[in-house]
Amino acid sequence: MPMPSSDRAPVLVIAEQRAGNLNPVTWETVAAAQALGGAVAVAVAGTGIAGAAAELAAADVAEVLVLEDPALESYTPDGHIAALASLVEQERPGLVLFPHTYQTRDYAPALANRLGGVLIPDCVGAEVRDAGLVLLRPMFQGKFVAEVAPAGPGPHCISFQIGAWRADAAARGGAAATRTVPVSVDGSTIRQRPEAPFQEAKQAVDLTQAERIVAVGRGIKGQEHLPLVQELARALGAEVAASRPICDSGWLPMDRQIGSSGQTVSPKLYVALGISGAIQHLVGMKGSRTIVAVNKDADAPIFEVADYGIVGDLFEVVPALVAALGE
Amino acid sequence: MLIVGGGPAGLAAAYRLATRHRGPGGDPPVVAVLEKSREAGAHMLSGAVLDPSALTDLMPDWRSRGAPVEVPVTEDRIYFLTERRRIPFPVTPPPLRNHGNYVISLNRLVRWLAGQVEAAGVDIFAGFAGAELLYEGDRVVGVRTGDRGIDREGNRKATFEPGVDIRAQVTVLADGVRGNLTKSLVERFRLDGGRLPQVYAVGIKELWDVPAGRLPAGAVIHTLGYPLPHEQFGGGFLYALPDGALSVGFVAGLDYRDPGFDPHSAFQRFKRHPLVAGLLAGGEMVRYGAKALPEGGWHAIPRCHVDGALIVGDAAGFLNSMRLKGIHLAMQSGIAAADAALDALEAWDTSAERLARYAALVESGPIRRELHPVRNVHQAFAGGLLPGLLYSGLSLVTGGWWIRDPMPAHPGHQRMQHVRGERSAAPDAVPVDRRLTFDKLTNVHYSGTRHDEDQPSHLLVQDTDVCRTRCREEYGNPCTRFCPAAVYEMVDARGGGKRLQINASNCVHCKTCDIMDPYQIIDWVPPEGGGGPRYEGM
Numbered sequence: 001m002p003m004p005s006s007d008r009a010p011v012l013v014i015a016e017q018r019a020g021n022l023n024p025v026t027w028e029t030v031a032a033a034q035a036l037g038g039a040v041a042v043a044v045a046g047t048g049i050a051g052a053a054a055e056l057a058a059a060d061v062a063e064v065l066v067l068e069d070p071a072l073e074s075y076t077p078d079g080h081i082a083a084l085a086s087l088v089e090q091e092r093p094g095l096v097l098f099p100h101t102y103q104t105r106d107y108a109p110a111l112a113n114r115l116g117g118v119l120i121p122d123c124v125g126a127e128v129r130d131a132g133l134v135l136l137r138p139m140f141q142g143k144f145v146a147e148v149a150p151a152g153p154g155p156h157c158i159s160f161q162i163g164a165w166r167a168d169a170a171a172r173g174g175a176a177a178t179r180t181v182p183v184s185v186d187g188s189t190i191r192q193r194p195e196a197p198f199q200e201a202k203q204a205v206d207l208t209q210a211e212r213i214v215a216v217g218r219g220i221k222g223q224e225h226l227p228l229v230q231e232l233a234r235a236l237g238a239e240v241a242a243s244r245p246i247c248d249s250g251w252l253p254m255d256r257q258i259g260s261s262g263q264t265v266s267p268k269l270y271v272a273l274g275i276s277g278a279i280q281h282l283v284g285m286k287g288s289r290t291i292v293a294v295n296k297d298a299d300a301p302i303f304e305v306a307d308y309g310i311v312g313d314l315f316e317v318v319p320a321l322v323a324a325l326g327e
Numbered sequence: 328m329l330i331v332g333g334g335p336a337g338l339a340a341a342y343r344l345a346t347r348h349r350g351p352g353g354d355p356p357v358v359a360v361l362e363k364s365r366e367a368g369a370h371m372l373s374g375a376v377l378d379p380s381a382l383t384d385l386m387p388d389w390r391s392r393g394a395p396v397e398v399p400v401t402e403d404r405i406y407f408l409t410e411r412r413r414i415p416f417p418v419t420p421p422p423l424r425n426h427g428n429y430v431i432s433l434n435r436l437v438r439w440l441a442g443q444v445e446a447a448g449v450d451i452f453a454g455f456a457g458a459e460l461l462y463e464g465d466r467v468v469g470v471r472t473g474d475r476g477i478d479r480e481g482n483r484k485a486t487f488e489p490g491v492d493i494r495a496q497v498t499v500l501a502d503g504v505r506g507n508l509t510k511s512l513v514e515r516f517r518l519d520g521g522r523l524p525q526v527y528a529v530g531i532k533e534l535w536d537v538p539a540g541r542l543p544a545g546a547v548i549h550t551l552g553y554p555l556p557h558e559q560f561g562g563g564f565l566y567a568l569p570d571g572a573l574s575v576g577f578v579a580g581l582d583y584r585d586p587g588f589d590p591h592s593a594f595q596r597f598k599r600h601p602l603v604a605g606l607l608a609g610g611e612m613v614r615y616g617a618k619a620l621p622e623g624g625w626h627a628i629p630r631c632h633v634d635g636a637l638i639v640g641d642a643a644g645f646l647n648s649m650r651l652k653g654i655h656l657a658m659q660s661g662i663a664a665a666d667a668a669l670d671a672l673e674a675w676d677t678s679a680e681r682l683a684r685y686a687a688l689v690e691s692g693p694i695r696r697e698l699h700p701v702r703n704v705h706q707a708f709a710g711g712l713l714p715g716l717l718y719s720g721l722s723l724v725t726g727g728w729w730i731r732d733p734m735p736a737h738p739g740h741q742r743m744q745h746v747r748g749e750r751s752a753a754p755d756a757v758p759v760d761r762r763l764t765f766d767k768l769t770n771v772h773y774s775g776t777r778h779d780e781d782q783p784s785h786l787l788v789q790d791t792d793v794c795r796t797r798c799r800e801e802y803g804n805p806c807t808r809f810c811p812a813a814v815y816e817m818v819d820a821r822g823g824g825k826r827l828q829i830n831a832s833n834c835v836h837c838k839t840c841d842i843m844d845p846y847q848i849i850d851w852v853p854p855e856g857g858g859g860p861r862y863e864g865m
Contacts, residue, residue, distance in 0.1 A: 140452065143450070143452055144450075221819075222821070244780075244830075244832075245828075247780075248780070248830070254780060254781060257780070260772065260777070261777065261778075261780050261832055262780075278768045278769065278772075279768070279769050279772045280768065280771075280772055283772075301761070
């Protein structure tokens with residue numbers, strides 16, 4: 001190990017938590033740090049993180065560092081960078097390791113810059129050789145693996161791709177000491193104002209979770225007739241979906257497409273309106289519990305998978321269905 | 328060295344480059360292969376009956392290396408079909424005698440060959456298409472790969488990755504029949520000047536699982552006649568593989584006159600013939616695919632060398648339409664191109680003059696030996712089946728001589744005639760039972776074709792107004808018929824009339840539209856790398 005062995009931890013792992021719950025990929029990064037040898041410290045930042053810290057203390061690491069500050073209550077890149085930069089300046093680790101999560105992508109480059117170093121992101125492996133540490137990074141969509149050696153004075157920031165190390169390979173058993181590291185983050189320097197966590201709007205619901213779906217195909221003829229379908233969907237409490245031509249024409253967004261190039265769904269009720277039932281569509285919905293099809297063409301393949309088939313004009317059938325459901 | 332296209336020609340060139348060059352003091356050249364399919368071999372489709380001679384030249388120990396070339400041809404049959412009957416040819420014409428050849432799956436062969444090539448130290452970049460050639464002056468210096476992560480309006484998505492420029496001393500274009508880079512190179516330097524126009528055919532194929540005992544493995548059947556009229560070029564094939572696997576396909580010349588002709592319908596009709604239906608009964612269609620093939624022969628091959636680049640394989644048109652074989656010639660051309668490129672690299676001179684050695688190797692080697700005697704055969708078929716057969720027979724005696732040599736030819740799309748009267752002479756649509764016969768969309772599903780829907784169409788139609796006005800009148804929108812993958816549709820336009828709808832994500836990369844469009848306004852360009860069919864066992 002060419003890294004200095006002193007009482008300071010040469011390798012610092014930054015844990016990720018949200019609302020006090022540890023992101024399990026943290027364990028993968030702990031495993032990576034342990035594989036490099038030497039003393040390992042794990043830092044966790046936020047508020048209400050005693051539980052996460054206790055969980056981490058089960059790891060075979062030198063110590064768990066806790067950074068609590070009201071300004072860290074919800075994640076902001078500025079807050080995180082300020083706290084972690086202060087931590088790294090106090091602890092002086094040789095390496096700072098992150099799991100390559102969306103959050104890491106958000107703040108780690110700026111943190112590395114603040115520390116005067118670089119970030120070597122998205123690594124899939126690390127080896128300690130005679131000449132020092134070598135990191136492995138995929139290139140060309142994984143066709144090549146580049147070997148990257150950090151140069152210059154540390155600390156070097158490195159993030160590991162999810163799945164590059166096994167979480168269950170992280171050695172446990174030690175009862176690591178937990179130490180609170182004083183950091184004070186000036187809330188007024190945080191430029192971001194986090195909103196409540198994003199909930200996808202009702203309209204963009206995950207179709208795979210929908211219990212009832214009303215799907216529409218070419219039989220609808222024009223975008224101007226879509227309200228008819230939406231009306232039936234409302235009456236049934238169902239989501240609206242479509243076959244490929246509808247989304248391809250831009251009449252409905254692509255995330256509403258069912259079939260081989262869209263989503264695969266298996267709701268309790270699937271109503272297919274004016275969908276002929278090309279196999280590309282059927283593979284996306286044939287697992288539905290009950291399939292109701294409305295089509296003018298009695299020979300349409302959709303009727304081969306339908307539990308209930310109505311041979312008729314959807315412009316007559318759908319209003320009748322809506323009226324019947326209204327009663 | 329950069330090779331664009333990981334088919335038999337490109338991989339033969341790569342293997343030759345990686346293994347031949349072991350001279351003193353010289354490191355092997357760095358060789359990279361670009362391949363648009365997501366894995367090597369996934370866009371490969373052929374009958375296929377392989378003449379193993381080129382594979383033996385390339386790699387004498389292919390048997391011990393486990394090449395998937397295992398089923399020797401055991402019998403050859405040729406029938407002339409009428410609607411209900413079959414008339415066996417009394418003797419199998421010599422060019423169609425397949426003794427010593429093998430029934431293979433081309434995509435398995437290419438996947439295996441790709442493994443051999445990689446083991447020899449060549450990098451194959453699967454999932455990357457060559458979007459355009461890079462030039463310095465008039466010299467080809469490499470290829471730019473396609474951008475990834477562009478949405479259908481042309482905006483960058485979050486996943487945007489720009490294409491990369493790959494520079495090379497010599498670029499070998501092995502981009503297949505009607506390859507987009509070869510097309511642009513031939514146009515830029517008029518490499519086809521003084522040559523006959525290339526003529527093409529489209530082959531449509533299904534792989535079936537049939538009950539045991541239908542045909543012995545290694546049986547090869549070719550048919551002429553029904554469902555095509557006498558004046559039209561084409562025919563069917565049935566090749567038996569082990570374990571009840573049966574390749575059934577149909578090749579139709581892309582020089583037909585009737586704009587109402589639909590090659591896919593002709594194929595369905597062929598399957599309904601008692602000979603074929605009997606062999607397929609109780610079986611199951613498991614795969615589908617289509618691919619154009621160059622039929623023009625010797626006189627249609629363009630000049631294949633320019634400063635810094637060579638053209639090989641189907642891209643150049645190295646196919647023997649009389650023997651119905653091109654894989655071995657593609658490989659031979661790859662070998663010749665590799666040898667010429669190595670010679671040029673060693674001389675530090677990759678000019679067209681030096682690379683002309685490739686043309687000399689083609690002239691002095693097995694390619695000319697095979698193609699020159701049959702140089703006029705395909706043109707003779709332009710006059711119909713009978714003149715074609717008569718001339719083919721004659722050419723075996725005369726060595727291909729004809730009063731006019733080259734016998735003239737016309738680009739296939741120019742032979743298409745205007746719609747006469749109310750309807751075309753093409754017969755009514757074939758009934759689709761989804762057991763023996765299928766609609767195009769269902770067939771496409773069995774090709775494994777996938778493209779990211781949110782990308783620009785890779786079928787560029789320069790003027791879609793022509794489609795709804797002139798073409799509708801003159802040819803009745805033949806693209807809706809000649810495309811075997813239901814890419815082109817005329818749909819009702821807002822406010823009356825029709826408009827062209829391009830379902831680019833159905834495209835099986837056969838290139839028929841680029842070839843057969845009567846106005847030549849369709850440009851096939853590669854979609855985002857990795858898109859396209861996923862052939863398996865084809």
